[in-house]
Amino acid sequence: xxxxxxxxxxxxxxxxxxxxxxxxxxxxxxxxxxxxxxxxxxxxxxxxxxxxxxxxxxxxxxxxxxxxxxxxxxxxxxxxxxxxxxxxxxxxxxxxxxxxxxxxxxxxxxxxxxxxxxxxxxxxxxxxxxxxxxxxxxxxxxxxxxxxxxxxxxxxxxxxxxxxxxxxxxxxxxxxxxxxxxxxxxxxxxxxxxxxxxxxxxxxxxxxxxxxxxxxxxxxxxxxxxxxxxxxxxxxxxxxxxxxxxxxxxxxxxxxxxxxxxxxxxxxxxxxxxxxxxxxxxxxxxxxxxxxxxxxxxxxxxxxxxxxxxxxxxxxxxxxxxxxxxxxxxxxxxxxx
Amino acid sequence: xxxxxxxxxxxxxxxxxxxxxxxxxxxxxxxxxxxxxxxxxxxxxxxxxxxxxxxxxxxxxxxxxxxxxxxxxxxxxxxxxxxxxxxxxxxxxxxxxxxxxxxxxxxxxxxxxxxxxxxxxxxxxxxxxxxxxxxxxxxxxxxxxxxxxxxxxxxxxxxxxxxxxxxxxxxxxxxxxxxxxxxxxxxxxxxxxxxxxxxxxxxxxxxxxxxxxxxxxxxxxxxxxxxxxxxxxxxxxxxxxxxxxxxxxxxxxxxxxxxxxxxxxxxxxxxxxxxxxxxxxxxxxxxxxxxxxxxxxxxxxxxxxxxxxxxxxxxxxxxxxxxxxxxxxxxxxxxxx
DNA sequence: CTGAAAGCGCTTACAG
DNA sequence: CTGAAAGCGCTTACAG
Numbered sequence: 185x186x187x188x189x190x191x192x193x194x195x196x197x198x199x200x201x202x203x204x205x206x207x208x209x210x211x212x213x214x215x216x217x218x219x220x221x222x223x224x225x226x227x228x229x230x231x232x233x234x235x236x237x238x239x240x241x242x243x244x245x246x247x248x249x250x251x252x253x254x255x256x257x258x259x260x261x262x263x264x265x266x267x268x269x270x271x272x273x274x275x276x277x278x279x280x281x282x283x284x285x286x287x288x289x290x291x292x293x294x295x296x297x298x299x300x301x302x303x304x305x306x307x308x309x310x311x312x313x314x315x316x317x318x319x320x321x322x323x324x325x326x327x328x329x330x331x332x333x334x335x336x337x338x339x340x341x342x343x344x345x346x347x348x349x350x351x352x353x354x355x356x357x358x359x360x361x362x363x364x365x366x367x368x369x370x371x372x373x374x375x376x377x378x379x380x381x382x383x384x385x386x387x388x389x390x391x392x393x394x395x396x397x398x399x400x401x402x403x404x405x406x407x408x409x410x411x412x413x414x415x416x417x418x419x420x421x422x423x424x425x426x427x428x429x430x431x432x433x434x435x436x437x438x439x440x441x442x443x444x445x446x447x448x449x450x451x452x453x454x455x456x457x458x459x460x461x462x463x464x465x466x467x468x469x470x471x472x473x474x475x476x477x478x479x480x481x482x483x484x485x486x487x488x489x490x491x492x493x494x495x496x497x498x499x500x501x502x503x504x505x506x507x508x509x510x511x512x513x514x515x516x517x518x519x520x521x
Numbered sequence: 522x523x524x525x526x527x528x529x530x531x532x533x534x535x536x537x538x539x540x541x542x543x544x545x546x547x548x549x550x551x552x553x554x555x556x557x558x559x560x561x562x563x564x565x566x567x568x569x570x571x572x573x574x575x576x577x578x579x580x581x582x583x584x585x586x587x588x589x590x591x592x593x594x595x596x597x598x599x600x601x602x603x604x605x606x607x608x609x610x611x612x613x614x615x616x617x618x619x620x621x622x623x624x625x626x627x628x629x630x631x632x633x634x635x636x637x638x639x640x641x642x643x644x645x646x647x648x649x650x651x652x653x654x655x656x657x658x659x660x661x662x663x664x665x666x667x668x669x670x671x672x673x674x675x676x677x678x679x680x681x682x683x684x685x686x687x688x689x690x691x692x693x694x695x696x697x698x699x700x701x702x703x704x705x706x707x708x709x710x711x712x713x714x715x716x717x718x719x720x721x722x723x724x725x726x727x728x729x730x731x732x733x734x735x736x737x738x739x740x741x742x743x744x745x746x747x748x749x750x751x752x753x754x755x756x757x758x759x760x761x762x763x764x765x766x767x768x769x770x771x772x773x774x775x776x777x778x779x780x781x782x783x784x785x786x787x788x789x790x791x792x793x794x795x796x797x798x799x800x801x802x803x804x805x806x807x808x809x810x811x812x813x814x815x816x817x818x819x820x821x822x823x824x825x826x827x828x829x830x831x832x833x834x835x836x837x838x839x840x841x842x843x844x845x846x847x848x849x850x851x852x853x854x855x856x857x858x
Numbered sequence: 859c860t861g862a863a864a865g866c867g868c869t870t871a872c873a874g
Numbered sequence: 875c876t877g878a879a880a881g882c883g884c885t886t887a888c889a890g
Contacts, residue, residue: 197877229637234867236570266617278615280603300566414810447810473751473784475812534861571883
């Protein structure tokens with residue numbers, strides 16, 4: 185079924201059918217109804233490619249790239265964005281990137297190709313690290329772009345991007361400081377991975393700098409790699425506690441990992457919040473219902489997601505550029521610390 | 522930049538550029554390299570709409586509709602599918618449906634329109650209930666379709682679809698029977714919603730039938746609505762336990778809700794697995810790390826997702842139809858029961 | 859190995 | 875209010 189067939193069946197020209205299709209006002213009422221009836225009866229849907237080809241870049245595609253959608257944290261942000269876009273006239277094209285190990289430059293080039301192929305008007309990028317992308321490559325991005333929770337080149341006017349996120353370094357520092365102020369000296373640190381090059385890296389820098397400022401020696405043996413995985417974190421924490429009975433507190437860079445750690449503490453016969461202070465980061469909804477509930481720093485992730493997509497649409501529609509938003513984290517004192 | 526510009530710059534005809542673009546072998550090596558260089562230099566990307574228009578239905582689009590992506594259970598299945606498709610030559614087009622309240626027929630029509638607009642070769646549908654869709658409408662689906670965890674019209678050859686899922690009725694029956702065999706008579710039942718028309722409805726039927734067969738009176742007051750939400754389930758469970766101190770066991774239709782319930786049991790000063798038996802459903806990774814860990818029936822959701830997408834691609838490539846797969850649930854005995 | 863030309867299914871001035 | 879015609883940027887027989 186194409187527009188020509190509908191036109192023939194209705195006994196009109198194809199322009200008229202097109203006008204009906206696009207809700208143009210200048211069509212005779214009866215003609216319109218006749219055409220609509222035939223469209224309905226034959227379940228006709230216009231060919232999108234043909235429309236877009238003609239309309240050229242008049243599509244309204246927004247892209248979203250998620251690095252690490254297996255992290256529930258990002259998954260939730262994606263849902264917020266997808267729901268928001270669903271209520272607009274934009275179409276969201278989703279690109280889940282799981283190639284963490286790939287060369288950054290190569291990765292950036294495939295990002296460019298994604299934008300070009302889909303003729304995106306704008307893009308939201310979740311996660312990742314584009315700290316060291318050459319400026320000329322960066323500025324080849326042919327559409328509006330908003331990075332959420334991404335590590336970016338230190339801002340200079342030469343780099344053209346917008347972003348929404350938190351101050352990861354400062355948050356990490358504050359989190360660790362909370363334990364230090366309570367007098368802890370032997371503190372386990374849960375990170376995703378030594379090779380983590382995303383925001384976790386900044387948080388970790390905050391941890392170690394806080395230790396330094398409080399004259400507590402940083403001990404590599406107290407590092408627990410959790411890979412954002414319950415089981416893995418559970419096993420690593422169990423082993424760390426077994427080998428280092430001095431440890432009196434745990435500083436975890438993500439709630440997902442804290443849940444595995446909490447169980448490890450329990451299985452060592454200890455109680456978090458009493459025998460061991462566990463302080464976490466992210467503020468997932470579940471922490472409040474864990475036993476004991478987990479003290480954490482809430483990243484306003486829904487707010488970041490929402491600001492991000494709203495900002496992107498504003499950038500697209502106004503032509504403005506270069507807008508940076510920093511959100512505050514919120515301390516949430518519960519039972520584990 | 523269009524193909525014509527590249528051709529001009531390279532001093533060749535557009536057909537040659539097209540041949541280079543599509544990796545045709547019959548191009549002179551030097552010509553090819555010259556053209557590639559220019560394409561590279563100018564960051565040229567062919568216009569997808571134009572290609573697709575010409576190729577007509579030679580795109581390889583697969584669609585996925587997720588009803589209720591806010592349920593982590595489905596979110597994870599989607600990720601499995603998205604990752605799998607990413608490794609093929611198919612493009613995945615995602616459609617998150619949050620209009621639970623909409624008229625089924627209307628919903629089905631917009632499903633048809635999605636398929637037609639995107640010219641989908643195949644579709645994976647997660648969740649929902651299409652039990653009562655008229656046959657003639659159903660058979661208007663112009664592509665291969667695989668339903669995962671969906672309620673469907675009782676199978677007859679007249680309905681053309683494939684599916685992967687579990688036997689929800691039987692699983693629900695078995696789950697409740699486990700509590701009944703342990704001698705429980707006053708059993709709280711956690712469901713998402715009285716109006717739930719998805720698979721939860723079938724599970725619930727299993728629950729009540731089991732009660733009947735064991736001559737235990739069904740008590741509507743023991744029903745707890747949880748809306749797949751920790752907080753909501755927590756509050757409802759707390760209230761139910763407060764009002765009905767007779768209750769000795771809880772049968773929950775989903776792990777996400779069990780986590781809220783677990784905390785409610787704890788806050789009543791009770792211990793799940795000792796004072797109250799809590800048995801759950803789904804088998805999310807987290808249950809093993811809760812305190813106490815949650816006894817549950819594992820739905821092989823990654824397996825269902827994987828079988829589903831593999832099946833769909835097979836259907837597309839072989840032309841076969843009408844394939845139903847039922848997976849077994851696996852009982853996982855942990856501490857809460 | 860290469861190029862000119864037709865045509866994919868739409869939209870939109872333009873002329874009536 | 876309506877229709878014939880041009881053209882969006884590609885691909886692919888066809889002819890050389």
